Amino acid sequence: MNIAVAQSGGPTCAINASLMGVFRHAVKYDEIKTVYGSVNGIEGLIKDHIVDLKNIIKTDEDVELIRQTPSTLLGSCRYKLPDFEKDESVYKSITHTLKRHNIGAFFYIGGNDSMDTVDKLHRYFTKENIDIKVIGIPKTIDNDLPYTDHTPGFGSAAKYVATTIQEITRDSSVYSIPSVTIVEIMGRDTGWLTAATAVLRANGEVSPHLIYLPENKFSVRRFIDDVREAQNKHYAVIVAVSEGVSPDPEEVGGDFQSGYVDNFGHKYLAGVAKALSKIVAKEIGCKVRAIELNVMQRCSSHISSKRDITEAERIGGAAVKVALDGYSGVTMVFKRVSNHPYIIRIEHVETSLVANKVKYFPLEWINENGHDVTQDAIDYCLPLIQGEQNLQVRNGLPIQFVLKERL
Ligand code: F6P
Numbered sequence: 001m002n003i004a005v006a007q008s009g010g011p012t013c014a015i016n017a018s019l020m021g022v023f024r025h026a027v028k029y030d031e032i033k034t035v036y037g038s039v040n041g042i043e044g045l046i047k048d049h050i051v052d053l054k055n056i057i058k059t060d061e062d063v064e065l066i067r068q069t070p071s072t073l074l075g076s077c078r079y080k081l082p083d084f085e086k087d088e089s090v091y092k093s094i095t096h097t098l099k100r101h102n103i104g105a106f107f108y109i110g111g112n113d114s115m116d117t118v119d120k121l122h123r124y125f126t127k128e129n130i131d132i133k134v135i136g137i138p139k140t141i142d143n144d145l146p147y148t149d150h151t152p153g154f155g156s157a158a159k160y161v162a163t164t165i166q167e168i169t170r171d172s173s174v175y176s177i178p179s180v181t182i183v184e185i186m187g188r189d190t191g192w193l194t195a196a197t198a199v200l201r202a203n204g205e206v207s208p209h210l211i212y213l214p215e216n217k218f219s220v221r222r223f224i225d226d227v228r229e230a231q232n233k234h235y236a237v238i239v240a241v242s243e244g245v246s247p248d249p250e251e252v253g254g255d256f257q258s259g260y261v262d263n264f265g266h267k268y269l270a271g272v273a274k275a276l277s278k279i280v281a282k283e284i285g286c287k288v289r290a291i292e293l294n295v296m297q298r299c300s301s302h303i304s305s306k307r308d309i310t311e312a313e314r315i316g317g318a319a320v321k322v323a324l325d326g327y328s329g330v331t332m333v334f335k336r337v338s339n340h341p342y343i344i345r346i347e348h349v350e351t352s353l354v355a356n357k358v359k360y361f362p363l364e365w366i367n368e369n370g371h372d373v374t375q376d377a378i379d380y381c382l383p384l385i386q387g388e389q390n391l392q393v394r395n396g397l398p399i400q401f402v403l404k405e406r407l
Contacts, residue, residue: 001033001103002036004101004105005074006044007110009114010298012140013304013309014153015071016070017067018316019037019066019073019109020066022035022320023063024313025318025321029324034052036103037053041074041114046079050101078262079117081117081120103132106134107316115354115355115356118134119355122328133323133328134329135319135323136331136351139151142190143187144188144192144358145331146357148332148354149335149344153312155385156300157298164183173236179287180231185241190213191214192361196377198372199381213366215360218245219247220247223279223371226371231284245272247276256272257269273292301400303388305386306389307387310387311334333348365380
């Protein structure tokens with residue numbers, strides 16, 4: 001048989017490593033002839049736009065370069081499959097592509113929304129008695145997938161946001177004048193990535209002085225009080241705020257979000273740091289900067305976590321074995337066996353348990369004032385950011401593998 005693999009949702013630094021995990025493991029099995037890549041996630045299967053990965057990945061060096069290249073080699077999508085009970089047409093197109101290319105297993109690397117696709121496809125194939133296995137491979141910088149200790153991509157993003165906060169802290173502290181720097185960090189509904197900035201404490205750094213997560217109700221009044229209190233101790237106050245924190249629009253001069261909503265109903269979030277900086281300027285009147293880390297936090301491969309990249313590849317490889325063992329409608333997960341030494345086990349769970357569900361940052365890991373996280377968060381995150389990739393460079397710049405150029 002042949003297999004197909006696709007990448008979906010927001011990019012990360014590790015999603016290409018999972019693709020390499022699938023590819024490198026699959027080519028070892030005699031029963032798998034061709035490994036196809038579906039271009040732009042599930043859309044590639046709908047449009048029969050798939051590529052034979054052996055025509056693209058020709059050498060071990062290609063594998064190395066893809067592993068160190070951020071974003072999704074095969075493109076991505078935010079495509080929500082309709083319920084097949086209401087509309088089967090798209091499922092028929094997918095089945096047609098899969099059957100035409102004799103594909104017996106499909107691997108989907110993505111987050112909670114992509115697991116919705118895995119679940120629906122698996123249920124459709126079961127109903128139609130079609131023997132095509134569907135396996136989910138997790139990824140997301142948001143780290144919000146249930147049943148897995150963490151998601152590939154999170155460790156690298158965490159390493160980036162923490163390092164960047166450290167650098168911002170040095171830069172912001174040069175003048176002996178009071179200032180407030182508010183750094184906005186991705187994560188949508190959950191604060192995992194913002195909380196990860198606290199790992200700096202392991203190296204004696206006090207910053208970020210204030211940390212706000214969407215799991216906690218946000219009060220603008222309390223925020224201003226917190227900033228004032230922090231200014232009593234630090235003249236350059238650094239605030240890490242999650243993009244998902246939602247201050248009352250009335251308190252920040254109206255709704256600052258664009259209103260754009262994706263196919264899964266998620267609001268495109270951006271601008272909370274800017275909105276809060278205006279309040280600080282008005283209420284406190286000191287120098288204030290808003291920094292939105294934006295997509296840099298999910299594509300900064302130059303500072304990716306080696307452990308994250310290695311684990312991403314491992315979980316991709318393990319998925320191939322799971323499909324060959326006959327499983328379908330399952331998602332690969334990490335179980336943390338111990339922290340010291342750090343040991344994880346790779347397992348799989350029913351995708352229906354994971355699809356569209358959100359794993360929130362534990363409330364008990366937020367301090368009682370709601371503006372910091374506890375040591376548990378630091379202990380949880382630290383192992384995930386370990387190790388540096390030995391990047392291949394040309395002219396002093398990382399070399400990246402770009403599919404379109406090759407084609
Ligand atoms: O799903 C990961 C993520 O990066 C979120 O942190 C963020 O809110 C969202 O994607 C941004 O979506 P898009 O890539 O569509 O701009």
